[in-house]
Amino acid sequence: MSEQNTKVAEPNPDAPEHGRPGRTNPLHAFVRGSAGRNLGLVIALALLLVVGAVTSGDRFLNLENMLTILRYASIIGVVSIGVTFVITAGGIDLSVGSVIGLTTVVASLTSVQMAAAQSSWLLMVIVALAVGAAAGLVNGVLIAYGKVVAFIATLAMLIGARGLAELISGRRTQVVGNRDFLEVLRADLLGVPILVWIFAVVAAGGWFLLNRTTFGRRTIAIGGNLEASRLAGIKVRRHLVYLYVLAGFTAGIGGIMYLGRTTAGTSTHGLLVELDVIAAVVVGGTLLVGGRGTIMGTVLGVLIFSTLINVFTQNNLDTSIQALARALILVGAVLLQQRFASQGPRRRLKNAVRTDAAATS
Numbered sequence: 001m002s003e004q005n006t007k008v009a010e011p012n013p014d015a016p017e018h019g020r021p022g023r024t025n026p027l028h029a030f031v032r033g034s035a036g037r038n039l040g041l042v043i044a045l046a047l048l049l050v051v052g053a054v055t056s057g058d059r060f061l062n063l064e065n066m067l068t069i070l071r072y073a074s075i076i077g078v079v080s081i082g083v084t085f086v087i088t089a090g091g092i093d094l095s096v097g098s099v100i101g102l103t104t105v106v107a108s109l110t111s112v113q114m115a116a117a118q119s120s121w122l123l124m125v126i127v128a129l130a131v132g133a134a135a136g137l138v139n140g141v142l143i144a145y146g147k148v149v150a151f152i153a154t155l156a157m158l159i160g161a162r163g164l165a166e167l168i169s170g171r172r173t174q175v176v177g178n179r180d181f182l183e184v185l186r187a188d189l190l191g192v193p194i195l196v197w198i199f200a201v202v203a204a205g206g207w208f209l210l211n212r213t214t215f216g217r218r219t220i221a222i223g224g225n226l227e228a229s230r231l232a233g234i235k236v237r238r239h240l241v242y243l244y245v246l247a248g249f250t251a252g253i254g255g256i257m258y259l260g261r262t263t264a265g266t267s268t269h270g271l272l273v274e275l276d277v278i279a280a281v282v283v284g285g286t287l288l289v290g291g292r293g294t295i296m297g298t299v300l301g302v303l304i305f306s307t308l309i310n311v312f313t314q315n316n317l318d319t320s321i322q323a324l325a326r327a328l329i330l331v332g333a334v335l336l337q338q339r340f341a342s343q344g345p346r347r348r349l350k351n352a353v354r355t356d357a358a359a360t361s
Contacts, residue, residue, distance in 0.1 A: 037285045041300035048307045056314040065310065067193060073306035074199035075257045077299060080277045080284075081206040082250030084298045085243050087281055088210070090223040090290025091143065091150045093244065095157035096251040096277055099135045100270030102165040103128040103255030108174040108265030121181035128259070129252040135161055136248020140241030158274065165267035174265040185260025195257050202253065207295040219243065223290025279326060280305055283333040304329075 052060040059065065079096050086093045106112065107128040116123040135157060142153040176182060187194050210216035218239055221229045230236045251270075258269045284301030286293045305326060312322045 037294070038296055038300060041284065041297060041304065045300060045304050045307060048304060048311060052307065052311040052314060055311065060311070060314050065314075067196070069303070069306050069310050070196045070199075071193050071261075072309070073302045074193070074195040075254050075261070076273065076276050076280060076306070077199045077302040078202045078257065079247075079250050079254040079273065080280045080298050080302055081202050081295060082247035083277050084206065084281050084284075084286050084293050084295060085210065085219055086150075086247050087278070087286050087288060088223050088290060088293025089219045089240065089243050090226065091240065091243065092154060092278070093139065093247045094151065094154040094274050094278075095135065095139060095161060096247060096254070097270035097273035097275075098158045098161035098165070099132055099248055099251040100255045100258060100273060101267045102135065102161040102168075103131045103252045104258050104265035104269045105165040105169045105174065105267055106131045106265075107255065108176050108259060109168070110174075113176070113178055116178050116181070121178050121184065124176075124178065124181055124259070125256055128255045129249060132248040132250070132252020132255060133245050134248070135251070136245040137241065139248065140244030143244065144237035144240040162267060169265070169267055171267060176259055176263050176265065182260060182263055185257065195261065198253065198257060202250065203295060203299050210293055210295055215239075215242075220291060220293060223287070223293070225291075276305060279330045283329060288334065 079100070083093050083096060107124045112124060112127050139150075139153055139157055142148045142156075143150050146153075185194060189197055210219065218229070218234050221232070221234060222236055222239060226236060254270070254273075259265055262269070280301035281298050282288055282301075283304060284294055284297030284299070286297065308325065308329075309322060312319075312325070
């Protein structure tokens with residue numbers, strides 16, 4: 001028998017479970033694709049807006065309330081962009097909330113504010129960004145070079161950063177007295193709060209970095225298969241450090257935004273923010289196991305949660321109900337992820353069996 005007759009055909013991973021092999025189902029491909037996932041998030045957000053409009057009327061639909069939703073989403077959104085990269089690479093960062101608190105405390109120290117008054121308010125910004133990046137660097141080194149599990153390393157930073165912030169501040173609130181700093185961060189540009197503009201710029205930069213650069217492709221590759229990425233020549237450990245520094249850097253931006261919004265630095269800033277951030281990233285469609293990340297999905301996930309909270313607040317619903325609803329949304333998103341993630345291997349196995357059977361018949 002010739003080699004041509006005995007050769008087994010390569011399975012087609014895009015072949016549908018039913019129908020002729022090699023044919024793709026356009027609807028199925030659209031639903032599984034990023035466009036379909038984002039469309040589902042847009043529909044969910046639109047339904048929330050409709051519910052808010054029906055239950056609260058003009059109080060919900062007025063421009064000021066829409067800006068309130070965006071203002072609330074902006075801080076969580078900025079931090080979520082950095083965490084999206086970490087989760088896409090198969091990691092996790094539980095420390096961003098505590099890092100926010102630490103950055104606000106250090107940046108609002110009397111010595112820092114006095115130095116900023118003598119030079120520029122930008123000094124407070126630089127200090128906050130440096131503290132956030134340094135915390136991310138510690139996380140990255142422990143995980144990449146110390147071989148500490150990401151969950152444990154960032155959990156230790158969560159506890160340690162909050163404790164350090166309390167020691168530095170003496171558990172006291174530090175008022176921001178630099179008027180130039182506050183005027184810039186509390187200003188509006190074209191009628192939109194500057195905090196929302198910061199979120200938009202960070203989201204646009206994150207989208208470009210993940211989707212249009214080698215850095216983003218390497219991040220996705222590491223999340224998909226770390227060992228294969230290492231064998232392909234990617235400096236995995238160094239890249240992981242970069243990712244955690246990026247997450248810490250965005251937490252530093254979040255700390256700056258907290259200072260501008262509250263006009264004070266305190267160790268309680270950012271409390272439990274990490275939970276909202278991870279929930280928004282996961283609901284947005286980034287896989288917890290890594291290998292797939294979406295900045296647009298993260299933005300929509302943040303907007304969904306901030307709109308949901310606003311709807312509950314407008315209707316004076318108990319915070320316990322809010323927490324329960326957010327938990328249910330998160331669990332539902334994870335279940336959907338697991339279902340879609342498991343469909344790929346099942347389909348490839350069925351296609352392989354089908355093609356093997358066709359070759360031997």
